[in-house]
Amino acid sequence: MAPVSIEDADDPRIAEFRSIRERDLTGREGRFIAEGTVVLRMLAAAHGSGGDFLTEKILLLENRVAGLSEILEGFPADIPVYVASAAVLDQIAGFHLHRGVLALGRRRQERGASELIARLPEKALVVAAFGISNHDNIGSIFRNAAAFGADAVLLDESCCDPLYRKALRVSVGSVLSVPYTRHGTMSDILAVLMANGFAVWGLSPTGFVEIREVPASDRMVLITGTEGEGLPAEVLTRIRSARIAQAPGLDSLNAATATGIALYEIAMAQGRL
Amino acid sequence: MAPVSIEDADDPRIAEFRSIRERDLTGREGRFIAEGTVVLRMLAAAHGSGGDFLTEKILLLENRVAGLSEILEGFPADIPVYVASAAVLDQIAGFHLHRGVLALGRRRQERGASELIARLPEKALVVAAFGISNHDNIGSIFRNAAAFGADAVLLDESCCDPLYRKALRVSVGSVLSVPYTRHGTMSDILAVLMANGFAVWGLSPTGFVEIREVPASDRMVLITGTEGEGLPAEVLTRIRSARIAQAPGLDSLNAATATGIALYEIAMAQGRL
The missing domain is CATH 3.30.1330.30 (Ribosomal protein L30/S12)
Structure with a gap:
């Protein structure tokens, strides 16, 4: 026109x-x-x-x-x-x-987490995020998910809207390319992932495995929490936790950078890149 | 008082x-x-x-x-x-x-790059940044340098001031803890590093080595350039270049995230963390 x-x-x-x-x-x-x-x-x-x-x-x-x-x-x-x-x-x-x-x-009408997961290939990498209220952080999760070839992003209903103008801009438009859903609670999402054979990993300063050494499996999900507080204890007890080694006395990484490092390592372990 | x-x-x-x-x-x-x-x-x-x-x-x-x-x-x-x-x-x-x-x-009075390097231990990790005009990016370089235990940050004179209020805040104060200098040109800094036995690495989408496979040496420096343009060709021809594998067709990582991934890998290779 x-x-x-x-x-x-x-x-x-x-x-x-x-x-x-x-x-x-x-x-x-x-x-x-x-x-x-x-x-x-x-x-x-x-x-x-x-x-x-x-x-x-x-x-x-x-x-x-x-x-x-x-x-x-x-x-x-x-x-x-x-x-x-x-x-x-x-x-x-x-x-x-x-x-x-x-x-x-x-x-268009949003799919729920179950429907989104049902469409994924047998080998899959998913990012799930709970309680992210900062538009920069939501945007950067999508940007990293796209960079490392994640198949989907699952947000719980307490996350802010990734279609908010600033989040969309920070994502360099990746919100429009990586399939996602923002629906249900943290528990709902974890239950769907576990029922679908995902190895569920989260980051924590006290994680058991260094992120570089995380063993590959066909279906993997990285859970990211809020900057500062990290993942709640009730989540950490239900999933496998990995750490990113840092200089003594510091736990200083920006949330976007931490997610980027973890996704890079997991995607490399899966042989996706 | x-x-x-x-x-x-x-x-x-x-x-x-x-x-x-x-x-x-x-x-x-x-x-x-x-x-x-x-x-x-x-x-x-x-x-x-x-x-x-x-x-x-x-x-x-x-x-x-x-x-x-x-x-x-x-x-x-x-x-x-x-x-x-x-x-x-x-x-x-x-x-x-x-x-x-x-x-x-x-x-207090600033030291030049030579003086700063002369004070470093035999095993050292340094970050050098050229032409970074964005205060967020300068701040995040320091934040990542601190997180992964880098010994010093070298900025060329065309970088913006890391003591600018916003850069300092984004660095979560790391500008005050990681020794740095902002002085001289890119060429001056590269010459000092090479004369002092540093293996000089930079990131490039066409890098020869995957960053996860970079071989360790006692003295290593990571060079970071501007987001978007990356390092100039005249620098890339003088240093070793590494890549961060990404999904096909994308070169989408945020500069801070890319630096974070690279520093993590180099610090792990050196056994610093």
Whole structure:
């Protein structure tokens, strides 16, 4: 479709992009805002793969259109593309949007953990995360999961929404490529994993096995908890725990880095990379 | 010293804490602002170890003093501690300072790379970083260096200042505990390292050796470059390069995570952890 010029920030056709920051904090019924070129490209790819995500509309800074033509061709032809001047765009978004690239996406109906696991191959690597309330950390879990070829991410219902604009950006769009579910409790998810033959590993400073020495099995899951507190004792008693050796007296790794190290080791052990 | 109450944001005794964010952008002649409990504790420890850092003054939210008494006892008794109400403190800082913990530190004269290396033990692990302009990335390099027991960090003169408030916070104060220098060019630093018997390793998607298989040597240095661009070709031709295996088609790791994985592997190979 030829881009449609928006002259008025109150135009109802781009209402979903208004005051984005405030809307970040409220539910959107499965809709989300994709921001920036990298995430837009992943959203186009999600269409191509017939996956879990649709695009409803796109809003661009007018001088970005030409440079994005290759990505825009990746979307179905009937998706409206709106363009605006910098002044109108900033007025719509409610802040200075220097990237000038926004899209409104929608997630199709979400699968539960059981259904997601039923679709996995016999050899599988899964990441599960419980109680992650920080959007940076959620985003980085997806980024690492994609980098090391994990098949799925399982979030419990207490995790924050990975489709939140900032989480999506930190994930470099991987939330749109790695199959995931955010549903049920920690116990529900552990029960499904164990019933499906997964070796369940978590990180803990007191873990029994150095992460580099974790034995491979066909189906493995890495559980990640919150930074600072780590995994609750009730989880650690039910799973196998690994440690990442660190300098004496320190347990200082950033949660994203710790997850990255553990996923690298497990993926290497499984011979996936 | 008994805390001194500050009633007026214009009080000259706390002038260095005024409008912190704007001052972040300007030079401070070796002075820096430490923010938050974690960084304050590291600053106290730096005093105790007779190291590279001094504290000039401390400014606290009045209701934080009691909870911090243990940390405050770690500072020399003649360092002034100022306290203020939330309203006055926010007025001083120029924004809402919910942590309520600030200190003004000063770095003693900086050593050059040669002098720093001359002080290292025979078995050593060093991190060198070139052209890192992002404060988050600089902070995370120090955090990872501390976690995996690196002996020193060498920054070239084009890196941003690790004593910048945000870098210091992201490092969880490790900038104050890991010896470092920020001086000279990339070429100067590589020359000093090679002259001192270091095996010089860098990360590259086209690296010859998987990072897990890097052979140990007594003196090793990991070179990290900028996210996105990575190390320049002129550096890669002079050093040994390792790769971190990733899912096909991706080179998606965050710079901090990549450095964390590489340091973990090298430190394990050296038997340091």
